Amino acid sequence: EDQVTQSPEALRLQEGESSSLNCSYTVSGLRGLFWYRQDPGKGPEFLFTLYSAGEEKEKERLKATLTKKESFLHITAPKPEDSATYLCAVTISGSARQLTFGSGTQLTVLP
Amino acid sequence: NAGVTQTPKFQVLKTGQSMTLQCAQDMNHEYMSWYRQDPGMGLRLIHYSVGAGITDQGEVPNGYNVSRSTTEDFPLRLLSAAPSQTSVYFCASSYSGRGTYTDEQFFGPGTRLTVL
Numbered sequence: 285e286d287q288v289t290q291s292p293e294a295l296r297l298q299e300g301e302s303s304s305l306n307c308s309y310t311v312s313g314l315r316g317l318f319w320y321r322q323d324p325g326k327g328p329e330f331l332f333t334l335y336s337a338g339e340e341k342e343k344e345r346l347k348a349t350l351t352k353k354e355s356f357l358h359i360t361a362p363k364p365e366d367s368a369t370y371l372c373a374v375t376i377s378g379s380a381r382q383l384t385f386g387s388g389t390q391l392t393v394l395p
Numbered sequence: 396n397a398g399v400t401q402t403p404k405f406q407v408l409k410t411g412q413s414m415t416l417q418c419a420q421d422m423n424h425e426y427m428s429w430y431r432q433d434p435g436m437g438l439r440l441i442h443y444s445v446g447a448g449i450t451d452q453g454e455v456p457n458g459y460n461v462s463r464s465t466t467e468d469f470p471l472r473l474l475s476a477a478p479s480q481t482s483v484y485f486c487a488s489s490y491s492g493r494g495t496y497t498d499e500q501f502f503g504p505g506t507r508l509t510v511l
Contacts, residue, residue, distance in 0.1 A: 288437075315498070316498050318498070318499075318500075320502075325504075326504055326505070327399075327485050327487075327502035327503050327504050327505050328438070328485070328502045329502070330499050330500070330501065330502075333498055333499060371437070371438070373438075375498060381426055381428075381443075381489055381498060381500060382428075382440050382443065382453060382454075383428075383430075383438070383440065383487075383500065384440075385430075385437035385438040386437055387435055387436060387437040388437060
């Protein structure tokens with residue numbers, strides 16, 4: 285069974301304190317790994333897609349990396365506006381664009 | 396572009412009632428899908444459509460019906476609501492055309508449904 289596991293469930297950081305969120309996956313034939321940001325009461329907002337081990341993508345203070353077993357979302361010098369739930373999802377080869385999601389990491393950045 | 400829109404934002408139903416959650420997109424996306432989000436469980440796929448007239452089941456389809464008569468609209472129907480269908484529902488869409496497609500899916504703002 286395809287599984288996506290995110291850790292930690294919740295993370296509290298001081299402003300400027302860098303850290304990483306983890307997404308481990310067990311799937312049969314990864315097509316792509318996705319990171320989304322979700323603010324309270326809103327829909328997920330697309331951040332990154334990664335397709336192959338060793339691939340990295342950056343956007344402002346966020347950097348996503350991918351290995352054959354997991355992905356990391358590195359947050360450098362976070363600000364309070366980075367507070368949100370970060371969701372990881374995968375698509376499987378041959379399964380159209382069906383996203384299988386992890387349960388998310390709730391990030392709180394304190395001023 | 397308005398992107399992906401959903402109505403209503405909130406809905407309360409009694410057990411056994413029926414209703415339709417509306418989803419529309421103005422990006423000419425062929426692919427559309429419905430997810431439900433429950434605490435601690437992440438988003439789960441209910442139904443999806445790769446184009447007008449074509450729909451298929453996802454991970455949790457029981458109790459839900461869909462149809463796709465136009466590219467723009469993808470309504471989700473609850474024929475007889477149950478308390479287990481209390482959840483937040485999200486519609487999403489992504490581009491496909493000319494023999495290719497993009498993987499990125501764009502989500503609507505969600506409908507929060509409570510079934511009493």
